[in-house]
Amino acid sequence: VTSDFIIVGSGIAGAGAALALADHDAMVIDVGHRPPPPALHGGWPELRRAGSDLSDVLLGPRLESLHNVFRPYLSPKLKAPLLRFVTEGSSDLMPLRARGFEPVVSFALGGLANVWGAGLYRYGDLDLQGFPVGAEDLHPHYDRLTLEIGIAGGDDGLTRFFGPTDGLLPPVRLSPVFEKLLQRSDRRPSVAGRGLFLGRPRLGLLTVPHGDRLPYAYHGLEFFQAGDPAVYSPALTLDRLARQGRIRYRGGMHVERYQPRADGIDVHARDLGSGELVTFKCRRLLLAAGTLGTARLVLRSHDDTRTRLPLLDNPVSYMPLVDPWAIGGAEERRFFPGVSLNAVFYPPRATEPIQMSLYGMAGVLKSDFAFEFPLALRGMLAANRLLAPALVMVQLFYPDERRPACHVGLGEDQALEISYHPPTLRRVESDLLPLFRRLGLWGRRSLCRTLPPGSSFHYAGTLPMTRDPGGPYETDTLGRPGGSGRVHVVDASVFPRLPSKNHSFTMMANAHRIAARLAEGHC
Amino acid sequence: MEILGSSHKVDDPVERRRQECRRLCTVLLGRLPSPDLEAGFLRAYDLLPELASTEQSLHRLLASPIDLEAVEIAWRSRSPRNPLTQRFQVLSYLAEVRSANGSFHGSAGTGPFRGLIILGGHLLRTFVKRLRGRMLLRRAGDL
Numbered sequence: 001v002t003s004d005f006i007i008v009g010s011g012i013a014g015a016g017a018a019l020a021l022a023d024h025d026a027m028v029i030d031v032g033h034r035p036p037p038p039a040l041h042g043g044w045p046e047l048r049r050a051g052s053d054l055s056d057v058l059l060g061p062r063l064e065s066l067h068n069v070f071r072p073y074l075s076p077k078l079k080a081p082l083l084r085f086v087t088e089g090s091s092d093l094m095p096l097r098a099r100g101f102e103p104v105v106s107f108a109l110g111g112l113a114n115v116w117g118a119g120l121y122r123y124g125d126l127d128l129q130g131f132p133v134g135a136e137d138l139h140p141h142y143d144r145l146t147l148e149i150g151i152a153g154g155d156d157g158l159t160r161f162f163g164p165t166d167g168l169l170p171p172v173r174l175s176p177v178f179e180k181l182l183q184r185s186d187r188r189p190s191v192a193g194r195g196l197f198l199g200r201p202r203l204g205l206l207t208v209p210h211g212d213r214l215p216y217a218y219h220g221l222e223f224f225q226a227g228d229p230a231v232y233s234p235a236l237t238l239d240r241l242a243r244q245g246r247i248r249y250r251g252g253m254h255v256e257r258y259q260p261r262a263d264g265i266d267v268h269a270r271d272l273g274s275g276e277l278v279t280f281k282c283r284r285l286l287l288a289a290g291t292l293g294t295a296r297l298v299l300r301s302h303d304d305t306r307t308r309l310p311l312l313d314n315p316v317s318y319m320p321l322v323d324p325w326a327i328g329g330a331e332e333r334r335f336f337p338g339v340s341l342n343a344v345f346y347p348p349r350a351t352e353p354i355q356m357s358l359y360g361m362a363g364v365l366k367s368d369f370a371f372e373f374p375l376a377l378r379g380m381l382a383a384n385r386l387l388a389p390a391l392v393m394v395q396l397f398y399p400d401e402r403r404p405a406c407h408v409g410l411g412e413d414q415a416l417e418i419s420y421h422p423p424t425l426r427r428v429e430s431d432l433l434p435l436f437r438r439l440g441l442w443g444r445r446s447l448c449r450t451l452p453p454g455s456s457f458h459y460a461g462t463l464p465m466t467r468d469p470g471g472p473y474e475t476d477t478l479g480r481p482g483g484s485g486r487v488h489v490v491d492a493s494v495f496p497r498l499p500s501k502n503h504s505f506t507m508m509a510n511a512h513r514i515a516a517r518l519a520e521g522h523c
Numbered sequence: 524m525e526i527l528g529s530s531h532k533v534d535d536p537v538e539r540r541r542q543e544c545r546r547l548c549t550v551l552l553g554r555l556p557s558p559d560l561e562a563g564f565l566r567a568y569d570l571l572p573e574l575a576s577t578e579q580s581l582h583r584l585l586a587s588p589i590d591l592e593a594v595e596i597a598w599r600s601r602s603p604r605n606p607l608t609q610r611f612q613v614l615s616y617l618a619e620v621r622s623a624n625g626s627f628h629g630s631a632g633t634g635p636f637r638g639l640i641i642l643g644g645h646l647l648r649t650f651v652k653r654l655r656g657r658m659l660l661r662r663a664g665d666l
Contacts, residue, residue, distance in 0.1 A: 055563060058620045063570045069612045070573045070604075328638025367615040371603070376596040376652040377551050377611060379645030386638045 003027040003248070005518065006267055006282040008255045008297065011111025013491035014288035015234030016141075016508035019148060020515035021286075022246035028238060029269055029280065031093065031107035032251030033085045035114065035226040040082075044220035044363060045333050057081065058224060058365065068368070072102060073451060076364050077115040082225040086114045093254055094296060094416060101313070101420035102454035105292055109251065110235035112290070112457050113504070114226045117338045117357060118204040120151050120505040122163035126352060127499040132467045132477050133510070135163075141509040141516065143167065149232045150210035151202050157185065157192065158199030161344050161353070161501075170207045171200045173218065175360055177326045177390060178340040184439045195346035196435040201339040201357070202505075204232030218334035220363045253278065257301040258285055258487065265486050284518055286479075288491045288511060291459035292408065292416060295493060298463065298481065299410040302472065308407035308419075309473055312400040312461035312498045315422060317450040319394040319429055320372070321441035326390035337363020343394070345435075347428045354396060354428055355500045361391045372447070392441055394432075397456060398425050400498040408462055420453045458503055460492035479514050490514050540568050540578075543585050547614050550591045556618075563617045574613065577606035589659060596649060597656025 004025035007017050010032060018028055039057045040047055047054065059065040060081030067079040077083050090105040106112045122142050125135045146167040153162070154171040174182070185191060185198040206215045216230035229236060242249040253269040256277075260266075267280040287294045295309055343356040361369065366384045373383045405421040429448045436443065465475045469483040475494050476483040490511035492503055544564040548556040556564065568574050584594070584607070591607075598605045633641065 053559060054620045055617070059616060063567060063616075066567075066571065066613060066616055069609050069616075070571065324639065325635050327635045327642070328633035329635075330632060365616065365619055367612065367619050370615060371599070371608060371612055374600070374649070375645055376649040377592050378553070379642075379649050381551070382641055382645055386633065386642055 002281040004283045005286060005515075006265070006280055006284075007286045007288055007490075007515075008267070009111065009288035009290060009293065009491065010109050010234060010238055010249075011106070011288060011290055011491070012113050012234050012504050012508045013511040014111075014286075015237040016145065016511035017286050017288055017490050017515035018241055018247050019145070019237055020512045021519050022241050024519045027248040027250060027280070027282075028242075029250050029253045029255055029267065030109060031089070031254050031272065032109040032249075033088045033107055034109050034235075035085050036082055038082075038225050038227055040221050040225055042219065043217075043334060044224075044337075045331060060084075065365075073455065075104075075115065075455065075457075076223050076368050078104065080224045083115055086112065086226075094293060095414070096292075096416045096418065097411065098418040098454070099420070100422070100453060101311075101418045102452045103292060103418060103459070104454065104457055105290065107254070109238070110233040113232075113234050116457075116504065117502075118231055119339055119342075119357065119502045120149065120202050120204050120232075121355075121501050122202075122509075123499065123501060123503075123506045124161070124163060127501050127506075129352075129499075130497045131495070132465055133513070138506065138509045138513060139164075141512040142505065145505070145508055145512060148237060149204045150206050150213065152205050152207045153202040154200040156182075156199040157197045158342055158344060161197070161355075162199075162202055162342075168202070169210065172203055172205055172207055172216075172336050172340075173334075174200075174340055175332050175335050175362070175389075176329070177323050177360065177392060178358065180325075181323070181358075181392070181439055181441065182341065188438055191435050191438050194435055195348070195353075196432065197344045198341055198439070199343075201342045203336075203339065205336065205338070206230045206232075216336060218336060220332075220335050220337045222337050223363050255289070255297060257297065259301065260485060260487065284486045284488065286511075286515060286518075287487065287489045287493075290491060291462055291493045292418075294489055294491055295408050295462040296410060296414075296416045298473070298489070300414065305410045305412050307473060308409040309462040310402045310464065311406045311408045311418065311420060311459065312402065312495065313406075313420065313453055314400055314456040314458040314498055314500065315398040315425060315450070315453065316456040317396050317398075317427075317429065317448060319396065319432065319443055319448045321392045321394060321436055321443040322387060323390045323392065323441055325440065328386050329389035331389060332360070332362045335360065335362055345428060345432060347426065347431055350426070352399060352499060354398065355502070356397075357395045357502075359393045359395065361388055361393060394436075396428070397458070397500045397502070398423075399500045400461075402461060402464070402497065422453050458492075458498060460495035460498050460503065463489050463493040464496040465494040466496065478517060479510075488514055488518065537565065539582070540565055543610075544614070546585055546591070547610055548618075550595075551611055551614055552618060557621070560614075560618055560621055563621065564614060567613050567617065571613065573606075574610065577609075581606055581610070584663070590652075590655060593652040593656035594659050594663075595656070596653050597660050600653060601660075 007028045010030040086108045153168040155165045213229045241247040255269045265285045339357040341358040472482045479488040599608045
């Protein structure tokens with residue numbers, strides 16, 4: 001089977017590359033597990049009241065969703081039975097040994113974007129420090145992808161951090177606690193004066209019709225099932241392009257290695273249905289298998305079990321806050337359970353800001369967090385009902401830089417070996433609590449939680465992009481390992497550092513940038 | 524384990540687990556479990572080996588008339604993933620996804636002032652329960 005271009009992987013980077021290479025004889029090769037059909041219909045609050053037994057759907061026939069009661073923490077989305085397809089088969093297809101790191105790998109169509117928060121943020125020049133490309137290089141690609149995805153957002157206090165608002169859809173409707181928080185933030189400029197800015201998120205979520213996709217119905221089911229076309233997934237772009245005959249998509253194939261030839265690349269993939277090894281040929285190969293998947297593929301293709309590649313991951317922590325005026329309020333009937341607001345904080349004497357996502361707790365099972373309340377059982381149940389409308393969960397992402405103690409390599413048995421030591425952070429939670437208090441939100445440092453490394457799903461940096469690649473595992477601005485050849489790494493592997501800001505949109509824009517250059521025949 | 528008092532021995536494991544479910548449910552929700560919740564709890568024992576592995580060590584505690592809510596909060600403060608709290612968590616999940624469970628769903632609708640007073644009352648009650656639980660745990664010693 002031959003193609004001009006082969007893209008390995010169907011996540012956010014694969015979709016970005018495929019969009020740029022549509023109509024250019026491109027094929028996407030992917031394992032491509034698909035979500036089960038939706039089992040929940042209607043709004044989350046009504047479903048819970050309907051009197052039916054939702055045990056199998058919400059907890060799973062084998063009670064899989066009780067994972068966190070007995071085992072290490074797993075995101076509520078990943079433990080939901082209808083979202084298990086996202087990590088299905090990953091331990092067989094990509095054996096891992098990890099020390100100090102809890103990696104999550106996806107072989108689903110759309111990858112980890114099936115369980116993302118749909119946050120899409122442009123990197124500015126400050127975020128791109130250390131990258132060999134600047135914001136100007138990425139802007140046209142952000143613009144093109146904004147049209148493709150349909151991004152909701154607003155023009156507010158965060159516009160200067162999130163970039164132009166051209167092409168944005170109207171912002172997502174907020175629940176009262178967040179609406180009031182935003183109003184208070186506007187009324188109290190002293191908080192911004194101390195470095196804390198609040199605003200509406202940029203989300204891949206339709207608030208108005210977009211192409212043939214309908215707007216979001218605020219059913220609040222994103223923590224339990226995937227597949228609502230109102231929430232962007234890379235699968236939407238890939239399915240559409242394949243349906244229109246503008247790319248080819250080969251699912252059920254696991255790429256094991258590639259081999260450069262004089263006239264192109266041989267790509268060896270295992271057909272997961274028949275078990276046969278199939279060889280594809282292409283002129284150029286684009287690797288978008290995710291940072292860990294791409295690292296393994298590159299190392300296997302080099303038969304290299306000695307090299308250790310750098311690994312980046314955003315350390316992530318949670319800070320629960322309460323709006324006392326919302327205690328005992330009415331339960332939300334229609335809401336979006338993902339990010340409601342963003343905050344950006346400039347810590348004193350820091351060189352770059354910390355970005356935060358603010359969530360409500362209406363869209364998850366209350367049992368997921370009930371036992372975190374420092375109350376006896378009956379008080380805990382009362383707190384569930386009284387505090388649920390007043391709770392704001394602040395998720396903080398810290399930046400990460402290349403460090404010798406954090407690396408990934410290939411074992412003799414072809415398993416990926418990961419070693420990660422959390423960085424020594426200058427934590428900002430104590431600085432933030434008094435500022436949020438000025439905005440009417442109360443919290444305690446002792447209730448803040450740091451998640452284990454790997455929980456962010458923001459992995460990057462294994463094949464860093466530089467102007468002058470030194471050796472076979474640094475890439476140039478076109479993602480080419482060693483700076484030449486026909487293989488292009490287009491996912492977050494090429495990020496030389498991870499700022500605090502969510503990297504999904506930049507990953508997609510960078511993949512689109514590289515693929516657009518290839519489509520123009522610039523190499 | 525004198526504080527645990529005497530408990531009549533139940534040999535049938537299914538019956539023992541049924542009694543355990545009733546005891547836990549009464550403490551957590553203030554009422555006996557519905558038949559489907561009880562069946563779900565028994566099934567959880569089959570599916571979650573972690574429950575069965577700590578069953579013996581908790582048997583006397585769960586069969587005794589001790590203040591289980593006090594023991595739980597004291598134990599949770601010391602060790603958040605103890606087997607007693609884990610049982611309550613399992614039951615909490617099972618109850619939350621079944622039927623129109625008033626203990627979990629719906630808004631309190633009290634407004635902030637009454638809500639704060641209720642929470643304040645629970646904080647006070649928790650303080651007392653924790654003290655009592657610590658004392659019970661000290662006396663039990665070998666939990």
